[in-house]
Amino acid sequence: MDLKLTGKVALVLAASKGLGKAIAQTLAAEGAKVIIGSRDKTELDKVAAEISALTRNKIVAIAVDVSKSDELSAFIAKAAETYGHIDILVNNAGGPPFDKFENFDDGAWQKAFDLNLLSVARTSKAVLPYMKPTGGGRIINIISGSVKAVLANSVLSTAMRMGVVGMAKMMADEFGPYNITVNNVAPGLILTDRIKHTLPKDVDTETAMKEKAKAIPLGRIGDPTELAALVTFLASQQASYISGQTIQVDGGASRAIY
Numbered sequence: 001m002d003l004k005l006t007g008k009v010a011l012v013l014a015a016s017k018g019l020g021k022a023i024a025q026t027l028a029a030e031g032a033k034v035i036i037g038s039r040d041k042t043e044l045d046k047v048a049a050e051i052s053a054l055t056r057n058k059i060v061a062i063a064v065d066v067s068k069s070d071e072l073s074a075f076i077a078k079a080a081e082t083y084g085h086i087d088i089l090v091n092n093a094g095g096p097p098f099d100k101f102e103n104f105d106d107g108a109w110q111k112a113f114d115l116n117l118l119s120v121a122r123t124s125k126a127v128l129p130y131m132k133p134t135g136g137g138r139i140i141n142i143i144s145g146s147v148k149a150v151l152a153n154s155v156l157s158t159a160m161r162m163g164v165v166g167m168a169k170m171m172a173d174e175f176g177p178y179n180i181t182v183n184n185v186a187p188g189l190i191l192t193d194r195i196k197h198t199l200p201k202d203v204d205t206e207t208a209m210k211e212k213a214k215a216i217p218l219g220r221i222g223d224p225t226e227l228a229a230l231v232t233f234l235a236s237q238q239a240s241y242i243s244g245q246t247i248q249v250d251g252g253a254s255r256a257i258y
C-alpha cells in the first residue's frame, strides 16, 4: 500500500531513541521529510545520520527540551523554516517517574505537567498556522495504555495522559474543519530503555522479560517498530477519516472493554 507520505513534512519529538526513533525511521522509510527533536544534540545527530543511512532520506535534527516553552517555539519555527510547511506532528516525550501517589510533591506534578501535557498543547497550537494553509494535517500523541487500565505507580503518567485524551478530543472537534486529524497511540509494554529500567534487577533481563510477558495475551513484549507502524498509518492519507481516537498497541494486555 502506498501511504502517500512521500515529501510530507513530519516532526517527531523525543526521537533519539525508543518509540520516537522507531517512528522517525518508519516515516522516513515511507518517504516523509522527517525532523527529529530531543535534548541531547550529539545523540540526536548520531540518530539522524543512522536513519538517513538506513532509509536514504535526509533527517533534520534540532535539539529541544519539550518541557520548555521557548525551546519548543524555536523548534517549531526552525522546522517550519526548513521546508516551509508542516504536515505531521508526533507529540512524544520522556515519561514521568514511577512511584506511589503519596511520594510525589508539587514539583514532581509540575514537571510531569510541563513534560507530558503542556508540551502537547504548545506544539499543537504552534503547528496550526503551518498546517492550515496546506489543507490538512495529522497530530498524533504518544501516551500510555494506563489511560485504559490502571498500572501500579503510574499516577503522574496516567493523570497527564488522561488530560491529553481530553485535549485530543477537543482538538479533533475544533481542527476537523481544517482537515487536521488528531489521535492518540497508547503503548502497553514496548521494549525501550524506559522499560528496561523498570525490569526487576534480581534476575537477568531475559528472565524478567519472560515474566512480564506472561500477563500479555500475545506472550511477548512489543517491539518499537510495531507501534511505529500504527503511527505511520495514522499519519497517512489512508487514515483520513480517523480522528479523536485513542488506539492501544499492547499485545492485548489491557482487559478493559472500552
Ligand SMILES: NC(=O)c1ccc[n+]([C@@H]2O[C@H](COP(=O)([O-])OP(=O)(O)OC[C@H]3O[C@@H](n4cnc5c(N)ncnc54)[C@H](OP(=O)(O)O)[C@@H]3O)[C@@H](O)[C@H]2O)c1
Binding pocket: 013, 014, 015, 016, 017, 018, 019, 020, 037, 038, 039, 040, 041, 043, 064, 065, 066, 067, 092, 093, 094, 095, 096, 115, 142, 143, 144, 145, 157, 187, 188, 189, 190, 191, 192, 193, 194, 195
Ligand atoms: N515503551 C513503553 O512500553 C511505553 C509504555 C507506556 C508509555 N510510554 C511512553 O512513551 C514515551 C516514549 O517512551 P520510550 O519508551 O520511547 O522512552 P525512552 O526509550 O526512554 O526514550 C525517551 C526519549 O525521550 C527524549 N526526551 C526525554 N525527555 C525529553 C524532553 N524533556 N524533551 C525532549 N525529549 C525528551 C529522550 O532523549 P533526550 O534524553 O536526549 O532528551 C529519548 O529520545 C514516554 O512518554 C513513555 O512514558 C512508553
